[in-house]
Amino acid sequence: xxxxxxxxxxxxxxxxxxxxxxxxxxxxxxxxxxxxxxxxxxxxxxxxxxxxxxxxxxxxxxxxxxxxxxxxxxxxxxxxxxxxxxxxxxxxxxxxxxxxxxxxxxxxxxxxxxxxxxxxxxxxxxxxxxxxxxxxxxxxxxxxxxxxxxxxxxxxxxxxxxxxxxxxxxxxxxxxxxxxxxxxxxxxxxxxxxxxxxxxxxxxxxxxxxxxxxxxxxxxxxxxxxxxxxxxxxxxxxxxxxxxxxxxxxxxxxxxxxxxxxxxxxxxxxxxxxxxxxxxxxxxxxxxxxxxxxxxxxxxxxxxxxxxxxxxxxxxxxxxxxxxxxxxxxxxxxxxxxxxxxxxxxxxxxxxxxxx
Numbered sequence: 359x360x361x362x363x364x365x366x367x368x369x370x371x372x373x374x375x376x377x378x379x380x381x382x383x384x385x386x387x388x389x390x391x392x393x394x395x396x397x398x399x400x401x402x403x404x405x406x407x408x409x410x411x412x413x414x415x416x417x418x419x420x421x422x423x424x425x426x427x428x429x430x431x432x433x434x435x436x437x438x439x440x441x442x443x444x445x446x447x448x449x450x451x452x453x454x455x456x457x458x459x460x461x462x463x464x465x466x467x468x469x470x471x472x473x474x475x476x477x478x479x480x481x482x483x484x485x486x487x488x489x490x491x492x493x494x495x496x497x498x499x500x501x502x503x504x505x506x507x508x509x510x511x512x513x514x515x516x517x518x519x520x521x522x523x524x525x526x527x528x529x530x531x532x533x534x535x536x537x538x539x540x541x542x543x544x545x546x547x548x549x550x551x552x553x554x555x556x557x558x559x560x561x562x563x564x565x566x567x568x569x570x571x572x573x574x575x576x577x578x579x580x581x582x583x584x585x586x587x588x589x590x591x592x593x594x595x596x597x598x599x600x601x602x603x604x605x606x607x608x609x610x611x612x613x614x615x616x617x618x619x620x621x622x623x624x625x626x627x628x629x630x631x632x633x634x635x636x637x638x639x640x641x642x643x644x645x646x647x648x649x650x651x652x653x654x655x656x657x658x659x660x661x662x663x664x665x666x667x668x669x670x671x672x673x674x675x676x677x678x679x680x681x682x683x684x685x686x687x688x689x690x691x692x693x694x695x696x697x698x699x700x701x702x703x704x705x706x707x708x709x710x711x712x713x714x
Contacts, residue, residue, distance in 0.1 A: 362665065365633045366694070367407035369443035369666045373701060374693055376434045380642070385433055386426030387626035388653035392640055393421050395657055398618040399638030406636050408440065413700035414638070433640055433653060438701035439693045442634055443666035449643060449650050451686030452534050452629065452660070454614055454675040456546070457527040459520050459539040467521035468528060470539070471512055473553040473605040477501055489556025501555040503601040519606055520547055526586055529597050530579065532604040535660065536614030538675070548609040557601035559661035565599060579684035602661060616658035624674025629658035634666040635694050643669065645690035649682055667692045 363369040396418035400411055417436050424432045460467055476491045480498035490498050502511050508525075520539050522528035531537040535551040563577035572581055586593030612621040616629070618637050628641060635641060635656045645651050650671050663670050671686060673679035 363443065365405060365407050366440075366442045366635070366666065367702060369634065371408065371702060372441045374439045374441045374445070376439050376642075376693075377644075380434050381431045383430045383652055385429035385653040387623055388640060388655050389421065389424060389426060389429035389432065391623040391626040391655040391657060392638070393418075394620050394623070395618055395638035395655060396421065398620055399636070402618070402637060404636050405632045406634055407702065408442075408636055408694065409639070409696040409700045413697045417697045430653065433642075433695060436698055437640065437695035438698050439642065439695055440701055442692070442694055445667060445691045445693060447643060447645070447667040447669060447690050447692035449628070449645055449647075449669040449671055449686065449688045449690075450662075451650075451671045451673055451683030453673045453679040453683035454537055455527070455531050455534050455680065456538040456540055456675065457531055458523040459541060459547075460523070461520055461541055461547075463518075463521055464523075467523055468508070468525045469513070469518045470520045470522055470528065470549065471507070471517045471605050472519050472607055474512055474515070474517055477553060477555065477605075489554065501557070502603075503555070503557055504603045505598045505601075507555070507603050508598065519549065519608060525597070526583060526593065530583070532602075535604065535658075536606075536609075548614070549606040550609045550615050551604060552607040553605040554661070555601075555603040555605075557603065559602040560600040561662055562596050562600055565596065578687070618657050620657055622657050622672050623655070624672060624679065626653075626655055627657045627672040628654040629660040629663045629670035629672070630656040631664050631666070631668060632656075632659060636696065640695040641669070642693040642695065643671075643688075643690060644693075645688040647686065647688035650686065650688045651690075 399414050400418060402411055404410055420436060477489060478491065479488060480490050480492060481487045482490060482498045489501055491501050493499050537549055539547045539549060563582055566572040566582065567577045572585060614622055616622040616627060637656055639656050641654045641656055643650055643652065643654055660670050669692065673683045
């Protein structure tokens, strides 16, 4: 079996015409997100092969003068619309959760850790390079797993940012990558992704479906949480099968921050794989869920967001955002937008995009 394509060019790229109706769509939020991304976009090294950083200078300059009501026409006229790897897309959702917690240890509460000093990038004896730690023999080894961290290997080292009242809610905050902790006095601490232990992410919803515990289509966030609360011992064991662990830092400015170190925008930011979508690039999603249909900007990444046309839509904070993101599983077509004339392809595709 051949290995998966390494980037967008390897996956295959074709030009596609912008749908004729897009100029009437609301793209104001995406335009604002694109403008915010431009300073970082102009400095980033492109991994996708779709457009070098210098190609974005012109459209970033123009974007500053574009009014929100003209955003869709700007995206239509000043960009090449690209289908990557056939364009068949799948999108999930994420949000900024709020959990209950404490600034000091409490019975039953679990710590929220900042990045440990011994977490580093190093080369292991097997030749693998990535996040790890140097052990007592001076050898690079894999970093501690979720079970090891939960069992206290990092305890009492001054790494605790706060304590969470509910380990299940903290687990899902890790999946989202950022969130808020509300304390008993009503104050709120905002947390942002700081680092990860280097272990592979395992989707517990997929495990539940594979084992027949939740029905097909029933493995949304609400259903998973309900099962875990009804089966606390099995739920804890299930979480520990995901060896990946996220470390956080307190956010004091705008946020949450995405992978570009830019504040992400509700209903405009998507997480994407930078090997297939330049971070900062606009994306048009023609999906079977109307909430996800329209213009987005790739401002973030995610441990489970890998490969061409895999996206994670950001919905902000609050009850509505939680509901939409938790149940988002949408299929459709994705088109990546790059500055006009910079696309590394010349032949148009024939795929048609219909209105939602």
